[in-house]
Amino acid sequence: MAASAEGPEEAQESRQEPAGLYLDYGYGSHVGLRRELNEDSSVITDTLFAVADGMGGHEAGEVASALAVQTLADGWNRAEGRVSRDQIQAYLGEADQRIREATDSKAGTTVSGALLEDHEDGLSWVVFNIGDSRTYLYEQAELRQLTRDHSQVQDMFDSGLITAEELHSHPQRNVITRALGAGEMWDADFTTAAVRAGQRLMICSDGLSGELTDDEIGRILGAGRNAQDTVDWLIHQSLRAGGRDNVTVVVVDVQQQDVQQQDARQQDVQQHDSPKQDGPPQED
Template sequence: MNPQPAAATSATGREPGLQLSCGYGTDRGLRRELNEDSFIASDPVFAVADGMGGHEAGEIASGICVRTLAGMPQLATGERTATAAVVQQYLVSADERIRTATGSRAGTTLSGVVVVEQMGVPYWLVMNIGDSRTYRLSQGEFAQVTVDHSEVQELVDAGEITREQAAVHPRRHVVTRALGTGDETEADYWLLPVEEGDRIMICSDGLNAELTDDHMFRILSTVGHPQDAVDALIQAALRSGGRDNVTVIVVDAKNVMNDAGTDTAPRPATGVEDEDTLPRTQVLDSAEVDSDGLDSTEVDTEELPEAPGAVQPADAPVSAEKPADDPETGNHSATDHEGRHDGRN
């Protein structure tokens, strides 16, 4: 993994205040020729995108997604002023760019957090579209925050199968929502007040497909440094089979000044419509995906960020971190050995 120490990150001009430390890594796995995942890990944006489509189209989709997010001004200013509505504008822009670049033949999931403040209180603004996941370890409680947009999740929600059955279901990799496919582009959002000692973990499904929640919890609760935790999680996934690309980000929160007595239960973020996980009219299980037009967005992503060192080498595992003022993204490519549009098995 060639790990490098993770450095603490903090918002510009906020001393004392919330301090974040972060570790991240990605690996193509043991059965994939290349890596389709992309990620961004730079305060206040931490997210993982899992491309799908095969023949390097997944790399294009996930890479466009994280590079579009890297254009958010908060990464340059360090301010924690983003909202769900603002983030959604960037996702709509990413969706449009992906469809233009790939002809709607590829797509990407996205899951992660944007650190925001409301009335001086820091929050995790959790976002999700597709089946990548965001988890939270807080005050000894480990839980998945996001809800997968997938066929098997809908079956679980309907009480037709159990979570255990979903883990081995033949259509467990079929997602019902993604960016770039001409389908539903609205992400789900939650606001969670940041608590002292919080640990956020974001991953592509190459991790949770190999490890149980209990296994992940044991690693996250016993390995102290976020970079060491990332490395341990990825190595555990590889030992369990490594059947897919695996990408992990771990973010720790310290020096939290939150005296508002706010409820720590996840709640929907305002500014976007609440969505459930009912079946969509089209799922990513076909090489042919219709392309529907989107309204134009005010987000200017004509020139996507191309910071030196931002794109990691295509064939090497990645495990590193850069200072907070150098937005970090990594993207890699992978072929789809089965030729399925969802690109995963």
């Protein structure tokens, strides 16, 4: 599958088979109830997923977020999907430069996402973050935020100046301290997590995390719906909670193939690869 950088209103579900596992994913975006433009963008590939939340107004934020995800998609395609952590940082540096040139440094964007990386000792998520878009991991009925917000209120909370409850309501909650295309800080934070069957990874803009609590998000992620239905439900609930900002959500499920699935897929591959088949080669 070629990488695709998505605009605000796209949604679909697909799958890939890494080492006996397969990924089901869904994604979607909504302008919200109080904004005229959707400045969020996302990139969806077989192994790389990310959400960017632009800022700058007058369509400049939309340009910034689109350039961020397009640069990631372009890099993934050039590398034919074999991307490392160092390459992600290089792509982000390239995106920063492209945004500054396109907007005269008057717009910026957050970006958060995850890369599925295959090592000798197994698969891992390489999670990256700039700004206050977030990546979460839901596993064994527990929700864990894998990223730390680069925001003024997060710094205040870490310093003990405000409470966890004030994070959602503080007047400075939208002031970020790190972004692509603007300011002096744009390096990403990275973290890793082992990949296991049964995991559910979620990436979102602050249009979701600013409206729903972690408990509310965890309840929806754990309700047993498939990835795309879960995305749609999360977006719906964020709108019901106020919809004050654009909201974009990506959900990726890690699932184990059973024996019958693996046999069926192997048979399908053999059928397509058989030199005895008549006519032109078929494509999936």
